[in-house]
Amino acid sequence: MNTPLKITKVGNSAGVILPKELLAHLNATVGETLSVVLTPRGIELSAADADFDAQMEAAREVMARRKRALRELAK
Structure with a gap:
């Protein structure tokens, strides 16, 4: 599809x-x-992934709980 958009x-x-x-x-x-x-x-x-917000919230919770371990792994 090659449609010009204004x-x-x-x-x-x-x-x-x-x-x-x-x-x-x-x-x-x-x-x-x-x-x-x-x-x-x-x-x-x-189209946006409907589960993305829920996945990011779960990731933030894990990162908050495991902050020290993640900091060590980042070295």
Whole structure:
């Protein structure tokens, strides 16, 4: 798919309107969160992982409990 997208002003930011075909390809709907990753070729846009926030919270808890061990491993 090679569809030109127009950048529009949204308050103090800028936005791009995604066509419904692109949203369908991403398995995303209006109101959902998308993930953007910088790559050597540009950007990669994908549907956000629903479990990511829960996984990060669990990781933060483990890191807080094992702070000394992680500090030693980082040396």
